[in-house]
Amino acid sequence: MDIQKMIDAILRQKINLTRDELVQMIEEKKQKIGAGYLTDQGALFLVAADLGIVLEEMPRLEMSLKDVYAGAKEVSVLARIMNIYPLKRYRRKDGSEARLRTLVIYDNDTRLKVKLWDDMAELPDKLGLKPGDAVKISKAYARAGMDGKITINAGARTAIEIVNDNVPQIRDIDSLTRDVGEITDLEENIAVSGTVKVSPRISSFTNFRGEPSKVLHMQIAGTDGKTFRVVIWNIDEERVPKILSINSRIKLIGVRTKRGQYGDTELHGDEGTVMELIDEQQEIEVMPLRIISVSKGVGKKEESFALAVDRAKHIFTIVMDEPFVEQLKVNSIMECVPSRIYGTTLLLQEDAYVRVSDDDPSFPDATLLECKIKDIKPLQDLYFLEAITLSAAKVQDIQTKDGNSVRYAEIMLGDDTAEMRLVGWRETASMIANLSIGQRIKVYGVMAYTGRDGNTELRLKPFSSIIRV
Incomplete structure (x- = not known):
């Protein structure tokens, strides 16, 4: 075996050891044994033995993933990476910290999870692993999890290396x-x-x-x-x-x-x-919008939301961090570069840009977005309406299947075209709780669903708002 490959093999298994430290250990071993007795390679065999690594062992044939069984030791497999999970930290019973990283690997027959413990948990970052990479895993062991599924475990003796050679026998991610x-x-x-x-x-x-x-x-x-x-x-x-x-x-x-x-x-x-x-990532551009409503400190996490509209009457939901809350006022015009755009949801985080500008009559105001109750259908749209409360608010705690209790509220609304129930769950129930019969209100940013009785109903969302007229 070439000495550089021997050094690489040791460093893959002892990830906290640097190349310079290993070379120094070789020199110290040669000096300790005495001049003229050892070559660098001979000294490296002794250093490897001190580290608990047996270099002379012949490489084992890789198993197919479908052949890995619970209790197997000295497991060696050739596979590709499908997923790399974030690093997790736990406390053992003795108070020490355990680190765990989970991989999902695959070959042409099977997918298996690989658990990397403690120092091995840092290996994906050190090697720069990514989905699709072909890897060889050696000296691992297999166990059955609580669900009975086989898991490969990597311990201190396990070696993981990227296979840079072409591995046509295992399909890449695109082919998969x-x-x-x-x-x-x-x-x-x-x-x-x-x-x-x-x-x-x-x-x-x-x-x-x-x-x-x-x-x-x-x-x-x-x-x-x-x-x-x-x-x-x-x-x-x-x-x-x-x-x-x-x-x-x-x-x-x-x-x-x-x-x-x-x-x-x-x-x-x-x-x-x-x-x-699949297509090229677009750049986020400046978006001019009119603010329709602002909701501050909603729910246990006290999140803040806004609803906005562009010149073409496209509605956007804004989720914003605290620094932006006071900048956005109802009916104001703003220019923003959001941190992220998920469909019609804009995220204003610390790297976002916001500038409030002068009013612009080319932007529609909220009244132009309002509709009649008869026109509301259970679609994925946001609705805006003005109505009168036709009943007192009904508020109750409902037991869910998992045993938790959640707050629920409902009230009947009507306009000159139809009537419809408005409901709120959890934090949105409080928006309905204080309403009384006969009040004129504007309800902005609600969605329509088919209720359990088969009728269409309006449901409040965390970003919805109710304005008393």
Whole structure:
């Protein structure tokens, strides 16, 4: 074995050891044994033994992933990377810190998870691993998880190296990706492509560990026009393209199919899912808008929202950080360069640009967006209306399937064309709670759905607002 390859093999297994330190150890070993007894390569064998590495062992043949079984030791596989999960930190029972990084690897038959523990958890960053890379994993071991699925575990003796040679026997990510319209069965760890058909949105939730997190919702369609609901849990916005618009063509790597509430097929992903634009990323340009409403400190996270309109009467929802809240006033005109654009949702974060300008009559005001109740349909549109409350507010706590209690409120609205129920869940229930019968109100930024009784109803969103006339 070439001495440089021997050095590389040791450094791959001892990631905290530098090349210079290893060379110094070789020199010290030669001096300790005595001049004339060892070559550099001979000294390296002894240094490797001191480090618990056996260099003379012949390389093992790689197993196919389908042949890996629970309890297997000295596992060696050749595969490609599908997903790389963020680093997680835990506390062991003895109080020490444990680090964990999870990979999903694949060959032509099987997908498996690989768990990298402690020092090995830093390896993906050190090697610059990315989806599609071919890797060789040696001296690992396999266990069955709580769900019975096989997982490869990498410990202190495990070596992971990038295979730079051509590996035609394992398809690359592009060859693995299928048009979403071809999906018919329940599958895990798949790569699909499609076109965004409904404005993407990100909302907050509390995960099973009680930590605040975010989830991305959207719909994508295949070339045959068939649409699929997409839900990406625990999303990191830094891993989402800055502009994700309707009709964007995207690739999702590492999602699974699931049956939805009505038996349709959905795509679900998580923090390891990769989302890529197929077409070139657009630049975010200056957007002039009129502010229609502002909602401050909504919900437990006290988020702030605004609704805005452009000259063409396109409605935008703005999610903004605290520094921008006082800048935006109802009916003012602003020019902004958002941090991110998800369909019709604009994010104003610390890197956004906002400038309030003089009034411009070419922008429509809120009254031009208002509609009559008879024209409201259960679509993905935002509605604006003026109406009268026809009942007192009904407020109650409702028990959900998971045992939690959530606040619910409803009230009946009417105008000169029809009547319709307005409902609010969780934090939006408080918008309805203080309304009384016979009040004239403007309701801005609500969505229409088909209720459990089959009738269309209006539902408040965190960015909605109710204005007493």
